[in-house]
Amino acid sequence: MREVSQLVGHPNHFDSITAVGQAWLRDSMLALMSALWYGCTRQSVSARFWQLATQVIKGTISQEGLCGEPRPPEVWRQLERLCGHSLSSFEARGRWSNPTDFADTDLACLPINHDNLMYNIRNWLVSNAKQAHFAVRANVRGMGDKTTGLLLRDVAWVYGLEGRGSLAQASQAIYIQPVDIWVWRLAECLWPDLKGKRDWKVIASRIIVECRQAGVSAIRFNQGAWYFGARIVKTANQFCSRLAMLNG
Numbered sequence: 001m002r003e004v005s006q007l008v009g010h011p012n013h014f015d016s017i018t019a020v021g022q023a024w025l026r027d028s029m030l031a032l033m034s035a036l037w038y039g040c041t042r043q044s045v046s047a048r049f050w051q052l053a054t055q056v057i058k059g060t061i062s063q064e065g066l067c068g069e070p071r072p073p074e075v076w077r078q079l080e081r082l083c084g085h086s087l088s089s090f091e092a093r094g095r096w097s098n099p100t101d102f103a104d105t106d107l108a109c110l111p112i113n114h115d116n117l118m119y120n121i122r123n124w125l126v127s128n129a130k131q132a133h134f135a136v137r138a139n140v141r142g143m144g145d146k147t148t149g150l151l152l153r154d155v156a157w158v159y160g161l162e163g164r165g166s167l168a169q170a171s172q173a174i175y176i177q178p179v180d181i182w183v184w185r186l187a188e189c190l191w192p193d194l195k196g197k198r199d200w201k202v203i204a205s206r207i208i209v210e211c212r213q214a215g216v217s218a219i220r221f222n223q224g225a226w227y228f229g230a231r232i233v234k235t236a237n238q239f240c241s242r243l244a245m246l247n248g
Contacts, residue, residue, distance in 0.1 A: 149178030182229025
C-alpha cells in the first residue's frame with residue numbers, strides 16, 4: 001500500500017494495519033487505486049505498466065468524475081500516448097487479450113457512499129459478503145473469484161471483520177477465502193478427502209469449518225498458505241512433504 005500511496009501522489013508511511021484502513025477511508029483515490037492494484041499484481045504486470053495505468057485512471061477520474069467519460073478506448077489511447085509507441089509491443093500486452101481490462105474505470109461506477117470504495121466494501125462485508133463478492137466481480141473486468149476474494153479478504157483483515165456480521169456465517173465467509181494453488185495444496189495435504197476437488201467453494205468451506213473448530217483465524221490460514229507455498233516451498237508437488245517436515 002505504500003507503493004500505491006506514492007503512485008497516487010499522497011505518500012503515507014503505514015506503521016500498522018489500522019493506519020492502512022484509516023488512509024483508505026480518508027482518501028477515495030487511494031481506496032480505488034488500491035483495489036485496482038490487486039487486479040494488476042495478480043496478473044504479474046510490470047510496475048511500469050501499473051504506474052502508467054495509474055496516471056491515466058487518476059487523470060480521467062479527476063477530470064470526468066468517478067463515473068464519467070472517457071471509457072476504456074480513450075483510456076487505452078492515453079496509455080499509448082504516455083508510452084510513446086503502440087502498446088502492441090509493450091511488455092504487458094501479452095497478459096490480456098485486452099490490457100484495458102485492468103485500466104477500465106468500471107470499478108469506480110459501483111454505487112459507493114461518499115465516492116469511497118473501501119468504505120462501501122467494508123459495509124457490504126458486514127451486511128452480505130456474497131453480495132460484496134458479486135458486486136465487485138460483476139463490475140470489474142478481469143476480476144475473477146480468486147482475485148475478488150483476495151481483495152475482500154484483505155479488507156476484512158484490515159477492518160477486523162472476521163467472524164462479524166455476515167462473516168459469522170460460514171456460507172458467507174467463503175467469499176473472503178481466495179483459493180489459489182497454494183491454499184488448495186495445503187487443504188489437500190491436511191484433509192486428503194479433498195484431493196481432486198476443484199470447486200473453490202468446497203475448499204473454502206472446509207477451511208473455515210476446520211479453522212473455527214481449531215480456534216484459529218481462517219484469514220491467517222489463507223495468508224500463511226500462500227506465503228508458505230509461494231515464498232518457501234515454491235513447488236506444488238513438494239508441498240505435502242515440506243509440510244510434514246515442519247511437524248517433525
